[in-house]
Each structure stands twice: as C-alpha cells, then as structure tokens.
Amino acid sequence: MPKATGGVVYFFTRTSVPKKSVALYVLCLAFLVCANFASASSILLATSEVSPFSDSKDVSKGYVNEIVVKAFEELGESLNVEHYPHARALMLARQGAVDGVFPVHDYERFNDAFFISDAIPAGASGFLIRAKDLQGHSEIPDLVSWLKQQNLRGIGYLRGTIAPKFISNETFFNMFPGKSTVNLLDLLGRERIDVLFIDKYSAKEALVNERPSLIGEFIFIPGQEVESSFHLALSKQKPESSALIEKFNEALRKQKQSGHVTRTLEKYGVYKASDNEKALIVGAPDINAVFHAKAYLDEYDSPLSQLNIQWQIMDETVLRRRLLGDFSVNENRFDLVLIGNYGLPIWAKRDILVPFSTHPDNYDIKDIIPAALLANTVNGALYGLPFVAETTLTFYRTDLLDNLNLSLPTVLTYKDVKVLAKQIHRPEKEVYGVGLRTRVGWGQNMALVSTMANTYGASWLDEKMQPTLDSKAWFDAVSMYADLAKNYGPPDNKNMGWQENQKLFAEGKLAFFIDASSLGGALFDKGFSKVTQFTGVTYAPLGNQQKGAQWFWSWNFAVPKQSQYVDEAQSIAHFLTSKAFIDELKKARGEYAAPSGTRHSTYSSSYQQAVPYAAFEHQALKLLSSDDPSKSMIGSQFIPIPEFTAIGYAVGAQINDVVTGKQSVRKALERAQSHTQIILERAGYYAEKEK
Template identity: 80%
Template sequence: MLHLATAARWLFVTALIISELAYARPIVLATSEVSPFSDSKDVSKGYVNEEVVKAFEELDEQLNVERYPHARALMLAKKGTVDGVFPVHHHERFTDAFLLSDAIPAGASGFLIRTKDFKDNSSPDNLVEWLKRQNLRGIGYLRGTTAPKFLSKETFFNLYPGASTVNLLDLLGKGRIDVLFIDKYSAKEALVNERPNLIGKFNFIPGAEVASTYHLALSKQTPGASQLIEKFNLALQKQKQSRLLTLTLEKYGVYDASQGEEALVVGAPDINAVFQAKAYLDKHDSPLLHSNIQWRIMDETVLRRRLLGDFSVNENSFDLVLIGSYGLPIWAKRGVLLPFKSHPADYDIDDIIPAALHANIVDGQLYGLPFVAETTLTFYRKDLLEKFSLSLPTVLTYNDIKSLAKQVHIPEKEVYGIGLRTRVGWGQNMALVSTMANTYGGAWLDNNMQPTLDSKAWFDAVGMYAELVRQYGPPDNHDMGWQENQELFAQGKLAFFVDASSLGGALFDDHFSKVTQFTGVTYAPLGKQQKGAQWFWSWNFAIPKQSRYVEEAQLLAHFLTSKIFINLLKKARGEYAAPSGTRHSTYSSDYLQAVPYAAFEHQALKLLSSDKPGNAMVGKQFIPIPEFTAIGYAVGAQINDVVTGGKSVKAALEGAQSQTQIILERAGYFADKEE
C-alpha cells in the first residue's frame, strides 16, 4: 500500500511538472479578420486583439499570435495545431473541442444593403418581413461564422458564406448578394482601407443591429486549458474594473453610444489646440454648459477613419466634428455636411486668413469654420549648432539638413540629428513625404490621373527621407508620429524637427519643453524648388447633416473659432495656448513676442493664401478624392518598409505605383479611356 501511495504522489507531482512545463512554452493563438480590427502587419493591434494580448501580459504568459482566414484559424485550433483562436462570435457553432472564455465586449453587427435598395428608411419592426417586402433574398456572411438563426430558419433566404470581408463587400457591390451580415466596425474599416470605390454605396438597415460579443476559444488539447481559461477570465475582469478595457475601445474610436444620448457629441483629434479649448470650457462660461458637451478625442488617424467609416455607409456618430481640409470638400459635395449660412455680428469673417477660409468654401458656400491651421516649419536647437560652430544657411535645403544632422548626431548621449514622422498613414508619414516629393518636383498624379510615384522626383525625395530617418534619427523609430517626435524634441533629444507649425506652441511652453530657450525656428527645407516645400492643413468645425443638435453645434463652432474665444484663451491660459493659423488678429504684438515661431508661421500662411477658393494650397500633400485614404495608407506602408530596411526605395515606389494604379482603376477613373 505504501508503494502505491508513493507512486500516486509521484504521478501527481509529475502531472504538476508537466503542467508547469506546458505553461513555460509560449501560448500560440490564431486570430483572423473577424477581429475588429486585426492589423495584417501587427496582429497585436485591433481592439479585441489588444484586449487579449493585455490579458496575457497580466498573466505573465508568453504569447505568439498568428493571423489566418477565420475558417482556417478555427480548423487549426480544432486540430490542436494552435492552442486556441480568437475572436469567435457568441453565435458560432462549436464542437466539444473548445473551452470558451467570458465575453469580450465589442461593437455591433448589422445588415448592410446597397443604398439603391434602401427604399424604406424606417427601422423595421420585423426584419424578416421587411427583407421579404424588399425582395432581398441573398444573405452573405463570413465563412466560419454563422448567420443569425432567425434568418437561417427561413426558406425564403439563400445564405452565402464569403471568404473575407472584402470579398463579401465586392459581392454586395456587384449585386451577387442582397444583404451582408457583418461586424459594423470591420465593414467600415475594409471600405476605407481596401474598397474606397464602394464608399457611399451601402447603408446599414437602421435599428437592426445585433449586439456582438467575442470570446477566446482554447483547444481542449492544450495542456492546462481549463486553468488557463479561468486565469484569462480573471485578467479580463480586471481590465473591466480598471476601465482599461473601455480605454482600449476608445483608443480605436469605439464608444458606448449611450454616453452621448443627451449631450452634444464633438469628434476631435488629439491635438494641442483641442486640449486647450476643452480645458477652458471645463472651467469657464461658454454658450453651452460643459456638462452638455461630450468630447470624443482620439488619435487624428483614428478620427479620420471613424469619420470616413461612418460616411462610407451613410451613418454619423457626431453632432459637431473637426474635419480636415482634405475631407471637407469631398463630403460637402456629397451632401454629408451642412453649410454655415450666417454668422454672429461680431464674428469678423474678414479676419480669417484666406488660406484657412478658402479651404472651407465649396461651390460658393462655407461648410466649415477653421479652428486651427498650420504649415510646415523647421524647429532646431540653437545651442547644439553653436556647440559645433555651425550655422543655418539663408535658404535651408534637405541637403543642408542632412549635413547638419550628421554633425550634431550623438546617439551615445541620446541626442539624435533629426526627427521625422514614420508612422504609416496618409496624414502621418505621407504628410511629410509627399510634401518632400513636391519640393523635389514630384506629384501624386499627372494630368491624366496616372500615378507618378515611380518618377525620379519621388525616388530622390524618398531616398533623402529614408537616409535622414535611418542614419540620423532616434533608434526604433519606424512607428513615430508627430507626438513622439515632439516629445523627444521637448526632452532635448532631437537637433532638428521638421513638422507642423501648430506644434510650436507646446515647444515654447516651459511647462512642456526643457529646451524652450534653445529652440530656433525657420521655414521648411527645400528640395529642388521652392514650390510645394510647405504643406497646408486646417482642422475645421463642421456639422454633419445627421446632427441631432444643429443650432447648438453652430453656436459652439462659432464661439470656438471666434476672435473673442482666442483672446479669452490667451488671457486664461497664456498666449501660446491660442489656436493658431486661422486669424490675422491672433498674431498680435504680444503673441509674436511670446511665441517666437509665430512670425514665420504667419508669413508662410500668407504666402500660401490666394484670393480664390481652391487655390489656397501650394504644396498639396493629398489627392482630393475619397480613394486617397487607401492610396495614402498603401504608399505609406511601402515607404515604411524602406525605413525598416525591408525594401529598397526603388522596390517600394514600384509597389506604391502599382497599388495606386489598381485603386484608381477599381474606382473607375480610367473607364472612359478603356472604352
């Protein structure tokens, strides 16, 4: 009996050791495009993905994530080739092969139809009967998931599983299916990034959303699966209690709709001027009580994608929104925005700088009020140049920048020659790179709408950009936006910083920057010509046509863009706090004295101005078509591959040329020529 008891104890100890050894290896999970939204280059991104990754970090478990089509991800998990799969829908059919986690909160799924089939815009009381009345029979859904049971039970409908979200959108666009049951967030992302030619052609059936929850499914073949799923659930619960889960969702622009039910919802980018305005409104009187305003402030790239995603399916999440000078004329022409037809008596519209005003005029009507505007400036460290007995030339070129950055680059002391945007995005790395291409003599398209990204001008510009970033930039700088570079400059770790003039307010704020007294400013560098060396950009308050509170939105927009507000903000928070670039009166003698870069900005904006709407921008960093968001992202990803060393400049630009050509062809810009 003693021997049997000893053997039993050894077996128990051995089982524990095996279990511990199982946890010693990385957990391998498969993810798919079901996740809103799994990044093909970084599978840890996407709000469901990030929640899962953070939970495993909390557990101190090693995790490897691999991306597959959803059906294949499920198959691999069922076979035990991977330890599990996420996300899986709560309504998917599962075998006994899986253990499911608690629900991971997500957005909603909906029923997408072609706009031309949207003959009855009321919310259906009975979706099945509504679809039957419209004779919408073909229901598409993502392979590996299931369509709602109330549809699959009806013999009237024909169900079609699609290989991917993009494939299903194509089928819907061509009329091969009538309805697409799809996660709303994923559908919008796919339209914006991969199928811009279909933007505006679909609607979600109102009031027919299906709440979505997702789960992590662990294979029962995974050693210690039951203990691991219990630990994962505890980590997930901790995320909920700490609001980390809510903050993760909001990082991706996903908000609880009930939060803004009785408030004016303002969509805004996370720029300095927005935070200054919000801080003022929180403490001072204004036309609206601060409690009646809900600010949804997010990364500017996320905001653009949320706006464009909503517009792509004829929806709206905001009552008032800051929209950029790229999107405003596009959506004004499509009837998405309401014009400002009158102004308060003391608004003084003639005080607005022409470049900022004309960027908001479409077909003779004003669709936006400029809140902040900017051009490109070069910020530099005067003390570092003096230390090495260097000086700026009268006319600064990118060759000069390269030579100077090389001489002041001291990486062993954490001082780097230059900081430039590298984060992928048409408003991130491409805002700078396309402006560089302009000043090297390049353009996005020729007069026949043909892309020119494989030209020598682009080759020279991208070659210079990549050399500056790789040779004289900070380490691991392949995913840096303006915020990260601004922070490094403020910490004294950059010698040069070429970016938006609007960033100067923070760089000359002693509370933010350690090098205020050593900071110098000059105009943007030139490549081979003056024309196009500077970009123009403005953030403008606009009112979506579907705004619930139009009068209140107009009132707030006029106040926040007025001379009165700018002066109040200066008095309350200092001269540097004023949103710049929009009004001549902003550049008072006190402002010019307090903000050293202001004179350069004002002069540069006046040079970019024109008496005619539409001619305000000399250096155009975007193509004014809806498809440009996809083009800019695709080209930005190719150029980022040069920064990381994955591609040569030549190969990246050839890829960019090909992708741009495909997007334009798919959108029909060459249809007449083909005929």
C-alpha cells in the same frame, strides 16, 4: 518557431497554402504542435485580421489584441501569436495545434470545442445592403418578412463565423460564406449577393482602406443591429485550458475595473452609446488645441455652459477613419465634428454637411486667414469654420549647432539637413539627427513625404489622372526621406508619429524636427519641453524648388446634416473659432494655448513675444494664401478624391518598408505606382475619361 520568454510576443502571418506545399505545411503544423508541447510555459494563440479589433501585421495594434496581450503579461505568461484566415485559425484551435484563438464573436461560440472567456465589447454587427434597395423604406419592423417581400435572397457572411439562426434557418435564403470582408463587399457591389451580415466596424474599415470605390453605395438596415462581444477561446484539448481561462477572466475583470478596457476602446474610436440621449456629441482629434479648449470649457463659464456636450477625442488617424467609415455607409454618430480640409470639400459636395449661411455680428469673418477660409469654401458656400491650422516648419536645437560651430544657411534644403544631422547624430548619447513621421497613413508619413515630393518637383497625378510615383522626382524625394529616417533618426522608428517625435524633441533628443507649425506651442512650453531656451525655428526645407515645400492643413468644425442639434452645433463652432474665445483662452491658459493658424488677430505682439515661432508661422501662412491657385505655394499633400485615403495608406506602407529595410526605394515606388493605378481603375476614373 522562436520560443517566447519574459512575456515577449512573437507573431507570424499565414495566408493560403498552395497544393504543392501541403506536405511542407503539414510538417510545419506538426512542428508547431511539438514546439507548443515542448514549451509548456509558452502559450500559442491564433488570430485573424478583424480591423480595428485585430491587426494582421502588428499584434500590438487592434484593441482586442491589446487587451488579450496585456492580460497575459499581467499573468506573467509568455505568449506567441500567429495570424491566419479566421476559418483556419478556428480549425487549428479545434485540432489542438494551437492553444486558442481570438477574437471569436459571441454568436459563433463553439462550447463543445472551446472554453470561452468573458466578454470583450465588440460593438455590433448588422445587415448591409445596397443603398438603392433601401430607398423608400425608413422602418423595417420584421426583417425576414421585408427581405422576402423585396426578394433579397442571397445572404453573405464571413466564413468561419455563424449567420444569425433567424436568417439561416429560413429555406428562402441562400447562404454565401465569404473568405474575407473585402471579398464579400465585392460580391455585394456586383449584386452576387443581396445582403451582407457583417461587423459594422470591420465593414467600414474595409471600405475606407481597401474598397473606396464602393463608398456611399451601401447602407446598414436601420434598427437591425445585433449587439455582440468578442472572446478568447481556448482549446479543450489542452489540459491547462480550464485553469488558464479562469486566470484570463480575472485579469480581464481587473482591466475592466481599472477602466483600461474603456480607454483602449476609445483609443480606437469605439465609444459606448451615451447614457444621456440629449448629449450633443463632438468628434475631435487628440491635438493640443482640442485639449486646451475642452479644459477651458470644463473650468470656466461660457456661452456653452448650459449645453450638455460629450467630447469623443481620439487619435487623428482613427478619427479620420471613423468619420470616413460612417460616411461610407451613409451613417453619422456626431452632432459636430472637427474635419480636415481633405474630407470637408468631398463631403460638402456629397450634400452631407450643413453650410454656415449666417454668422454672429461680432464674428469678424474677414479676420480669418484667406487660406483657412478658402479650405472651407465649396461652390461659394462655407461648410466649415477653421479651428486650428498649420503649415510646415523646421524646429532645431541651437545649442547642438553651436557646440559644433555649425550654423543654418539662409535657405535651408533637405541636403543641408542631412549634412547637419550627420554631424550631430550621436545615438550612443541618445541624441538623434532628425525626427520625421514614419507611421503609415496618408495623414502621417505621407503628409511629409508628399510635400517633400512636391519640392523635388513631383506630383501625385499627371493631367490624365495617371499616377507619377515611378518618376525621378519621387525617387529623389523618397531616397532623401528614407536616408534621413534610417540613418539619422531615432532607433526603432518605423511607427513614429508627430506625438512621438514632439516628445523626443522636448526631451532634448532630436537636433531637427520637421513637422506641423501647430506643434510649436508645446515645444515652447517650459512645462512640456526641457529645451525651450535652445529651440530655434525656420521654414520647411527645400528640395529642388520652393513651390510645394509647405503643407497646409486645418481642422474645421463642420455639422453633419444628420446632427440632432444643428443650431446648437453651429453655435458651438462659432464660439470656439471666435476672436473672443481665443482671447479668453490666452488669458486663462497662456498665450501658447491659443489655437493658431486661423486668424490674423491671434498673432498679436504679445502672442509673438510669448511664442517665438509665431512670426514664422504667420508669415508662412500669408505666403500660402493666394486667390490664384496657380500661384499658391501649398504642397499637394493629398488628392481631393475619396479614394485617396486608400492610396495614401498603400503608398505609405510601401515607403515605410523602405525605412525598415524591407525593400529598395525603386521597388517600393514601383509597387506604389501599381497600387495607385489599380485603385483609380477600380474607382472608374479611366473608364469615365474614355467615355
């Protein structure tokens, strides 16, 4: 095992061990023990996949991971982390083969074997059942009695954890320890168990990412949450553990006092319940337009000044997962939410959203760009109001091209980008040819890869709902994407989102940046970018055809039916998407602060003069608008089905492995094809076709 020095964290993943490998496993275990004793300064901890708390692939992800790692960094302690299934992680820590284990729930404390740290907030666990079993039962004052009355005997829980004693002590119930959250969800779906005691966040994450076919099938029994916390557990077999847990607790207290714990939780979409029950909660992504809008409302009087609005702002990928996670178990935490044009029609069709049936007299709905209006219309009703919209543009450095006597062709292709990026790429000078999204996610790397595939002539599915990821068009598109990212992108770019690429471009370190048009405002803001005077803009590159080269994405205000303040939420949505608000925001914070892409009136002559990319964006958005879907130039960056979040993540992970050199393009697409087919089969699409 590598030795950790200087606070570096090494992490490995362990899964099940075949019987024929038991001897080797024992030898490896002995080696771990010896290595741990040989390096007293290196702490070895075991952890397990408990999304969003701990990530099995990257120790830097998961909020418990971040808090634990930061604490040891502040203590100056070197740390190794190994990943195991939860039960095995506990076993190794009990045996002293590792120094400790995290995250451990407070209800599974083993004080006889471990020193337990102070609490790290963990949200709540609950009792998940099939939605049909809860119909007609709104209040359940006595859970045990109700379960007995309904003859719900089979109780599932995660192996290695402990089910609540008020359940497990009852001989009426049959207890089923499951090896994973996904395994338990499958058992609940097949009616092999009746109730699942599980961490609520973990259940939602598993449904969204691994079992989308079960979305909407389950619900947590209301009013029966068990508040809990996570802990670090250090083995009592290690003589240094007693002193180490005290030092860890002190580092943890400092993180809590500084607000670091709260900020880390919020980054993962885990917000504390509002102290003010009357607060109207708005869920929003961490995009520039949201920050400008919130800053305006904080600084100036407006029609919303009398409302008690609590913004919960988080990474857009996290927001999507939290929204879908809540909807997956028929819950909702928000009164008003910014939702993308992927999710909006899905949830509107499921009767989760309230339509906007009327508008203020001065709202001027005809001013909204048709593509943005169409994205919010389902069966003739308007379920969302577009706040900000975008298409794809190419930002480039004019000075870097001029220095080498290079110029852009009239119609830019991805082959042209490669040729130009290759000549400009100077990593030794921190100047890189091109910045592309590589972070895994259907709205991250796959947003770009999907439109690249479209312009190379590919599509996600054929007319029979069969995936086409093993086609030549996909191969050509992914090969070009991987070539650009690997050979002409910044170093260590396996987890680059738009934020990281935008920052690099603003620092003068990228020659080309292919991404959302909405990012242009910051790139032409002299307070943000060092190279505004050398920034050029053109349309998205083409592959083999023009159709599909651009994506269309919009963030739209929508009101869930479970909102406590439907009328007030719709009033907020109308104001923040109105011409009046956009004009006031321009005056208060500058032309570039206006949320773009939704209204024709936004693109005034003064706006186009202040924002050089505006004319390109407006023209591109008008070209995307068509009443005839067959003539639309919008690239199909997603499949409009609930399962696409899991498909996009699975395919994105395979393509990310190409960028990092772990596998070939052909192997990645073969696996992506298989993953996609399995997800669609599990969801029943092919069975329905056969009927």
